[in-house]
Amino acid sequence: MVPDDKDHRIVASALETAGIVKQAIVKVYKRSCHGLTQVAADRFNAHLLDSIRTPNPGDPVAAMIAGLLPKRSNGMTSKTYLVTGASDGIGALYADRLARRGHDLILVARRKDKLADLAGRLEAETGVSVEVIGADLANAGDLLHVEQRLRDDAAIVGLINNAGIANEGTILEADPDYLSAMIDLNIRAVTRLSAAIAPRLAAAGEGTIVNVTSVTALMPEAFTAVYPATKAYVLALSEALAAELGPKGVRVQAVLPGITRTPIWTEEKMAALPAHMVMEAEDMVDAALAGLDMGEAVTIPALPDMAQYEAYIAARTALRPGLSLAKPAARYGAVMAS
Numbered sequence: 001m002v003p004d005d006k007d008h009r010i011v012a013s014a015l016e017t018a019g020i021v022k023q024a025i026v027k028v029y030k031r032s033c034h035g036l037t038q039v040a041a042d043r044f045n046a047h048l049l050d051s052i053r054t055p056n057p058g059d060p061v062a063a064m065i066a067g068l069l070p071k072r073s074n075g076m077t078s079k080t081y082l083v084t085g086a087s088d089g090i091g092a093l094y095a096d097r098l099a100r101r102g103h104d105l106i107l108v109a110r111r112k113d114k115l116a117d118l119a120g121r122l123e124a125e126t127g128v129s130v131e132v133i134g135a136d137l138a139n140a141g142d143l144l145h146v147e148q149r150l151r152d153d154a155a156i157v158g159l160i161n162n163a164g165i166a167n168e169g170t171i172l173e174a175d176p177d178y179l180s181a182m183i184d185l186n187i188r189a190v191t192r193l194s195a196a197i198a199p200r201l202a203a204a205g206e207g208t209i210v211n212v213t214s215v216t217a218l219m220p221e222a223f224t225a226v227y228p229a230t231k232a233y234v235l236a237l238s239e240a241l242a243a244e245l246g247p248k249g250v251r252v253q254a255v256l257p258g259i260t261r262t263p264i265w266t267e268e269k270m271a272a273l274p275a276h277m278v279m280e281a282e283d284m285v286d287a288a289l290a291g292l293d294m295g296e297a298v299t300i301p302a303l304p305d306m307a308q309y310e311a312y313i314a315a316r317t318a319l320r321p322g323l324s325l326a327k328p329a330a331r332y333g334a335v336m337a338s
């Protein structure tokens with residue numbers, strides 16, 4: 001019996017739900033299953049999944065899969081994303097969604113035990129491989145280690161710069177050491193990690209950098225002093241990176257969440273917030289990934305009308321001809337003369 005479309009669909013969908021790089025697997029399946037009976041196709045399906053989970057170098061099916069998937073420097077195959085701040089909140093959800101899209105992952109945060117739990121769950125549920133790196137990205141030595149990995153590992157095609165802290169209080173009561181640590185994590189780490197991966201992605205002509213910033217970047221007067229300033233930096237950096245790297249084939253996206261239900265908020269603070277302003281983290285990340293798929297350079301998951309943001313950018317652009325001129329503006333003349 002020659003397998004019909006239904007048989008093909010059964011096997012293809014089983015493979016798809018295994019979370020494996022879909023197109024490559026379907027190619028293998030089509031090459032290999034043509035003319036098989038249902039029983040043989042099912043056996044092939046099971047064998048294929050085994051080959052993916054436990055690769056055996058002598059196995060012709062594993063060899064076919066290896067030939068179709070992009071090569072990585074350590075001999076394994078996959079397109080890997082590195083996610084910072086993946087032990088909780090938004091970063092953990094990015095990890096979940098990217099694993100379900102078939103990406104291998106490198107997860108970075110300080111709490112290695114939480115990362116390991118997440119890695120175990122994602123490997124079991126999706127079949128991707130997940131490595132964890134315990135690192136304090138506000139620490140120069142730890143940061144350097146992650147930078148080196150981004151520079152050297154050709155399998156890493158995407159960086160999610162998500163780790164960040166907030167909650168510094170007012171500038172009158174803020175701890176200067178906490179402010180420095182916030183700048184180190186929210187600004188320095190994002191900058192250095194982007195700079196570490198960008199040359200390799202640009203040379204490859206493909207890849208993705210996602211920077212999780214915040215809507216507070218657009219309202220610096222309405223929150224605390226330093227956190228929105230760090231997020232305005234990340235927005236500006238992302239815009240500049242998109243302008244420079246976009247033409248070289250690298251996607252750069254700034255994501256601006258509004259208030260999102262994660263452990264960054266204490267339960268007490270969250271309870272005091274108007275419910276209509278609070279987004280679930282799952283919705284935020286799914287919208288951010290939809291924005292990435294749509295090719296947005298700036299994604300504001302909550303904003304109903306993106307034309308408003310475009311008008312804001314157009315107004316900013318209209319300032320340009322007057323921003324650098326040889327003479328001071330006339331309004332200063334009288335005061336300058338006095």
Ligand SMILES: NC(=O)c1ccc[n+]([C@@H]2O[C@H](COP(=O)([O-])OP(=O)(O)OC[C@H]3O[C@@H](n4cnc5c(N)ncnc54)[C@H](OP(=O)(O)O)[C@@H]3O)[C@@H](O)[C@H]2O)c1
Pocket residue numbers: 084085086087088089090091108109110111112114135136137138139162163164165166185212213214215256257258259260261262263264265
């Ligand atoms: N939730 C919101 O309302 C909201 C709104 C706008 C923007 N954002 C932004 O979204 C991003 C994620 O925030 P979230 O709400 O998901 O916060 P979260 O639940 O507190 O998670 C923050 C993550 O960053 C990691 N992290 C913190 N300090 C770190 C360090 N020094 N080195 C390495 N990793 C570190 C944490 O892991 P470890 O503690 O294990 O290190 C954790 O995985 C942040 O950039 C935040 O500014 C959040």
